[in-house]
Amino acid sequence: MRASQQDFENALNQVKLLKKDPGNEVKLRLYALYKQATDGPCNMPKPGMLDFVNKAKWDAWNALGSLPKETARQNYVDLVSSLSSSSEAPSQGKRGADEKARESKDILVTSEDGITKITFNRPTKKNAITSQMYRDIILALKNASTDNTVMAVFTGTGDYYCSGNDLTNFTSATGGIEEAASNGAVLLRDFVNSFIDFPKPLVAVVNGPAVGISVTLLGLFDGVFASDRATFHTPFSQLGQSPEACSSYTFPKMMGSAKAAEMLLFGKKLTAREAWAQGLVTEVFPENTFETEVWTRLKTYAKLPPNVMRISKELIRKHEKQKLYTVNAEKCAAALERMPREEYAKALRNFLFRKAKAKL
Numbered sequence: 001m002r003a004s005q006q007d008f009e010n011a012l013n014q015v016k017l018l019k020k021d022p023g024n025e026v027k028l029r030l031y032a033l034y035k036q037a038t039d040g041p042c043n044m045p046k047p048g049m050l051d052f053v054n055k056a057k058w059d060a061w062n063a064l065g066s067l068p069k070e071t072a073r074q075n076y077v078d079l080v081s082s083l084s085s086s087s088e089a090p091s092q093g094k095r096g097a098d099e100k101a102r103e104s105k106d107i108l109v110t111s112e113d114g115i116t117k118i119t120f121n122r123p124t125k126k127n128a129i130t131s132q133m134y135r136d137i138i139l140a141l142k143n144a145s146t147d148n149t150v151m152a153v154f155t156g157t158g159d160y161y162c163s164g165n166d167l168t169n170f171t172s173a174t175g176g177i178e179e180a181a182s183n184g185a186v187l188l189r190d191f192v193n194s195f196i197d198f199p200k201p202l203v204a205v206v207n208g209p210a211v212g213i214s215v216t217l218l219g220l221f222d223g224v225f226a227s228d229r230a231t232f233h234t235p236f237s238q239l240g241q242s243p244e245a246c247s248s249y250t251f252p253k254m255m256g257s258a259k260a261a262e263m264l265l266f267g268k269k270l271t272a273r274e275a276w277a278q279g280l281v282t283e284v285f286p287e288n289t290f291e292t293e294v295w296t297r298l299k300t301y302a303k304l305p306p307n308v309m310r311i312s313k314e315l316i317r318k319h320e321k322q323k324l325y326t327v328n329a330e331k332c333a334a335a336l337e338r339m340p341r342e343e344y345a346k347a348l349r350n351f352l353f354r355k356a357k358a359k360l
């Protein structure tokens with residue numbers, strides 16, 4: 001739901017009531033979103049190099065590019081709401097929201113060395129993502145976008161990075177498949193949007209096989225470091241589904257339409273090196289040195305100037321954002337269509353009963 005003018009005005013009032021100074025970086029972001037929401041894209045002359053304060057404000061505003069006024073208004077309201085919830089309970093402070101995510105057993109969130117680490121932590125199910133985990137990740141990314149860490153990194157516990165959507169997510173839905181599909185489509189849209197909108201560098205440390213949505217999302221990451229044990233598999237046709245997380249747009253752009261079709265239509269599983277050759281992976285590391293090498297590298301990256309990385313990311317992404325929102329919305333509408341279909345139900349039955357069949 002889009003923020004109304006009234007929501008925006010309430011947020012303007014709430015900012016004045018914040019008990020804690022949110023820091024310069026957040027204040028610049030608020031300023032930029034406010035200007036974008038009220039005046040539209042920055043068309044002021046750039047202040048001189050020595051006019052530090054106005055130059056920083058101009059840079060922050062200008063970095064929003066052609067972001068529509070309504071989106072800026074929404075982002076402003078969301079940002080103020082996250083700041084308000086943290087300043088309302090000073091004894092728990094921002095940790096109130098953070099702890100909610102940290103308490104989740106299937107998604108671990110930690111912050112160290114300037115890095116928010118978000119771990120799929122359900123190894124007995126190969127880190128398959130439940131509906132609650134989608135919600136936990138949305139919250140973790142929301143917190144990480146305004147806290148004082150420099151980047152966010154996803155990884156998995158155990159032998160898998162992630163086996164994708166938990167195929168039992170909708171099997172226990174009480175309100176029927178149509179209602180489950182509709183709720184799922186909204187959750188999926190919000191989940192993917194939280195990756196599109198994440199303003200800091202976003203990196204995946206792919207420690208093992210990755211399946212489904214954990215692969216398609218990688219097209220929205222800024223860095224993908226993979227163990228040579230990792231594989232990348234998107235068996236959508238086999239599952240009677242269509243590709244999500246904007247991969248119908250990001251994959252052909254990244255690897256060309258023929259190679260994207262091989263993955264997204266025909267479900268070809270790629271090795272880490274094949275995924276690197278297609279531009280999906282930044283670098284592949286030998287399994288035995290993977291963790292040490294990758295985390296050493298990431299800690300170095302986390303020492304780079306955060307504002308510059310943020311502005312550069314905004315510049316890289318700003319022309320794409322509207323397109324990504326549109327593709328995401330289209331896919332979610334398609335998911336609504338597909339889920340109640342027989343092809344999907346059959347794929348689900350095959351998975352759920354495969355072990356029983358194997359014993360026959």
Ligand SMILES: CCCCC/C=C/CC(=O)SCCNC(=O)CCNC(=O)[C@H](O)C(C)(C)COP(=O)(O)OP(=O)(O)OC[C@H]1O[C@@H](n2cnc3c(N)ncnc32)[C@H](O)[C@@H]1OP(=O)(O)O
Binds near residue numbers: 129134165
């Ligand atoms: C909000 C809605 C958003 C919707 C977004 C849509 C996204 C699309 C996708 O992500 S599609 C991809 C879905 N994932 C899969 O199809 C993978 C299914 N799993 C497998 O094929 C296999 O389990 C495996 C190849 C990942 C691993 O095989 P292996 O033989 O090594 O291990 P097991 O099969 O015995 O698995 C161990 C236990 O983990 C459970 N499990 C694994 N993956 C999933 C999953 N995706 N969903 C639910 N459960 C999963 C598996 O059932 C075993 O559990 P058990 O020990 O209790 O039997």
